[in-house]
Structure formats: structure tokens, C-alpha cells
Amino acid sequence: TKIHQFLQDLPKCEHHVHLEGCLTPELMFTLAARNGVSLPDTEKRPEFSSPATLYERYEHFTSLDDFLSYYFIGMSVLQQQGDFEALAWEYFQKAHADGVHHAEVFFDPQEHLNRGVAFDTVVSGFVAGCRRAEQEYGMTTKLIMCFVKHLPASDAQKVFDLAVEAGHFESGALHGIGASSSEVGPPKDMFKEIYATAYSKGIRRTAHAGEEGDPSYIRAALEAYKSQRIDHGIRLIDSPSLLQQVAKDEILLTVCPVSNVKLRCFDHISKVPIRTFLDAGVRFSINSDDPAYFGGFILHNYCSVQEAFDLSIAEWRTIAENSINGSWVEQERKSELL
Ligand code: HPA
Numbered sequence: 001t002k003i004h005q006f007l008q009d010l011p012k013c014e015h016h017v018h019l020e021g022c023l024t025p026e027l028m029f030t031l032a033a034r035n036g037v038s039l040p041d042t043e044k045r046p047e048f049s050s051p052a053t054l055y056e057r058y059e060h061f062t063s064l065d066d067f068l069s070y071y072f073i074g075m076s077v078l079q080q081q082g083d084f085e086a087l088a089w090e091y092f093q094k095a096h097a098d099g100v101h102h103a104e105v106f107f108d109p110q111e112h113l114n115r116g117v118a119f120d121t122v123v124s125g126f127v128a129g130c131r132r133a134e135q136e137y138g139m140t141t142k143l144i145m146c147f148v149k150h151l152p153a154s155d156a157q158k159v160f161d162l163a164v165e166a167g168h169f170e171s172g173a174l175h176g177i178g179a180s181s182s183e184v185g186p187p188k189d190m191f192k193e194i195y196a197t198a199y200s201k202g203i204r205r206t207a208h209a210g211e212e213g214d215p216s217y218i219r220a221a222l223e224a225y226k227s228q229r230i231d232h233g234i235r236l237i238d239s240p241s242l243l244q245q246v247a248k249d250e251i252l253l254t255v256c257p258v259s260n261v262k263l264r265c266f267d268h269i270s271k272v273p274i275r276t277f278l279d280a281g282v283r284f285s286i287n288s289d290d291p292a293y294f295g296g297f298i299l300h301n302y303c304s305v306q307e308a309f310d311l312s313i314a315e316w317r318t319i320a321e322n323s324i325n326g327s328w329v330e331q332e333r334k335s336e337l338l
């Protein structure tokens with residue numbers, strides 16, 4: 001349809017996609033076989049029998065933690081530099097087809113290091129995927145390293161130190177830090193020292209907050225982390241005062257509508273606070289989060305929002321402009337995209 005073509009053509013920026021969340025069951029099985037990694041015993045976990053049975057299971061996530069248990073098993077098949085590169089390249093091909101011009105992508109190094117994969121294997125593989133997307137598609141890309149909240153903060157500190165010592169932030173191999181994984185349970189400010197160091201070095205900062213957790217998680221990300229963006233942030237609907245502050249401070253929310261329904265944050269896309277955010281002047285981008293697990297990439301998210309909210313062309317232009325302006329990219333590139 002006409003609106004679908006308009007959404008396809010809209011110059012999109014993606015700010016919230018986990019590269020490990022782009023691992024399709026097909027690639028998971030291929031890499032497991034190639035690398036000799038065993039997936040769970042199918043006697044006990046029949047959903048690991050085939051890509052088809054996994055896809056079926058992915059239709060029934062009950063929570064963020066239920067999803068994460070699959071996400072962390074899936075990524076265990078990633079072993080060699082070429083695996084990381086192939087994963088990133090698969091994502092960029094899909095993103096390009098969906099009309100993404102600029103992508104800032106997350107990855108979770110701690111999980112890979114814990115499995116004995118070298119930090120450099122992970123980073124050099126993902127960087128190679130990014131450079132290929134830049135060369136073949138003229139996309140701009142940025143890598144954001146996430147710390148995971150279910151592992152000790154000392155592990156996060158180690159991986160941050162490795163990245164700083166390798167000069168990855170200065171060289172541009174890495175562009176910022178984030179925090180992801182389980183929300184309710186771990187301390188809200190567990191990476192406070194790392195974020196303070198990042199702030200003092202001028203390293204960009206974002207954090208997942210207010211996905212399953214209440215607005216106090218968002219306040220902690222803004223205050224304890226001096227986070228410049230909030231990933232998800234949907235529970236802002238429970239704090240009108242914080243919502244006003246986020247609007248006034250022009251903090252970009254990276255919203256993932258399909259993810260929110262798949263992980264039962266809302267029972268339908270129409271409950272995602274798109275209208276509330278637009279009316280309150282809260283800036284947000286629309287993103288895919290873990291597209292291989294949630295059944296669709298960024299354009300599917302744009303189209304699902306359109307079906308539920310019937311936005312005007314002007315509103316879509318506002319969303320596209322806010323996501324360009326909220327990107328961590330040079331002004332010259334923003335001007336090109338606008
Ligand atoms: N929330 C928290 N951590 C994550 C997510 C998410 O939606 N996806 C991958 N890691």
C-alpha cells in the first residue's frame with residue numbers, strides 16, 4: 001500500500017538492536033554444527049529440535065527473563081571472528097532492505113568472554129561487519145558495548161577496561177556504552193563507577209530502563225549514569241513528572257513496540273505509549289530490539305505502529321527527524337539524512 005511504501009522510503013535510523021538478537025535459529029544451528037557447540041538436550045528441551053520448533057517457542061515468551069534464557073543459549077554458538085562478522089552482516093542486509101541509513105547496534109561482550117572467546121575476536125568480527133555495511137551500502141554504523149545486569153559489575157569493569165586500554169573509543173571502533181539484560185532484581189545503579197568514568201572521558205552513554213521496571217529505574221539511569229538516552233523507557237507513563245522532564249531535556253527514548261508485545265510489557269501494540277509520547281513532545285525512535293526472536297525487523301515495527309495508531313505523514317516525519325537528530329553521528333551526516 002501507499003503508506004507502506006512511504007514507511008519503507010522514510011530514511012530510518014536504528015538505535016536499539018542487539019546483534020546477538022539478530023541470530024536466527026537457522027544460523028544458530030549452522031554455527032552450532034560448524035563449531036561443535038552443543039545446544040540443549042532435545043529430550044528435555046524439545047524446542048531445540050529444529051529451527052521450526054524454536055520459532056514456535058518464540059511465539060510464547062512470558063517475560064523478559066524467559067526471552068533472555070533463549071538469547072543467552074543462542075549466542076553460545078558464536079565462537080570465531082567470522083561468526084560475529086556474519087551475524088552483523090546478516091543484520092545490515094536486512095536493515096538496508098528496510099530503509100535504514102544509520103544504525104547504532106548493541107552487543108554483550110561479557111557473555112562471550114565468560115565462554116572463553118577473546119574480546120578482540122568479538123570486536124574485530126563486529127567491526128568487520130560494520131565496515132562492510134558502510135562500504136557496500138553507504139550506511140553509517142556505530143557499535144555500542146552493553147554491560148549485562150545479571151553478571152557481576154566487576155566483570156563489566158573488566159571489559160570496559162579492556163576496551164579503553166585497546167583504544168577502541170578513541171579509534172571509533174566502539175562509540176558508546178549501554179546496559180541491558182534483566183531489569184528487576186539487580187541494583188539500579190550497579191554500573192555507576194563505569195558510567196562516571198565514561199562521562200569523564202566523553203564516552204556516549206545509554207541504558208535500558210523502564211521496560212519491566214518502574215520509573216525509578218529511568219530516574220536512576222538519568223541521575224546515577226547521566227545517561228543521554230533511555231532504551232525502552234515505556235514505564236514513563238507511570239510518572240507524568242518524569243515524562244515532562246524527559247521531554248524538556250530532549251532525552252531520546254529508543255522504543256521497541258513489537259518487543260514490548262512479545263515480552264508481555266503490553267498486551268497489544270496499541271497500548272505502547274506512542275500517542276502519549278507524541279502528545280507530550282517526548283522524542284523517540286522506533287526500533288527492532290531482537291528481530292530474530294520477535295518476528296520482524298525495523299520496518300515491521302514501523303508498519304505495526306501505523307496499523308495501530310494511523311499516524312499522519314507529518315507525525316511520521318517528526319519521528320524520522322527526531323531519530324536522525326537523536327543519533328550519535330556528526331552534524332554533517334545528520335544534514336544528509338534530514
Ligand atoms: N531488554 C533487556 N536486555 C536485552 C533486551 C531487552 O529487551 N534484548 C536483549 N537484551
Ligand code: ZN
Pocket residue numbers: 016018180208231289
Ligand atoms: Zn534491548
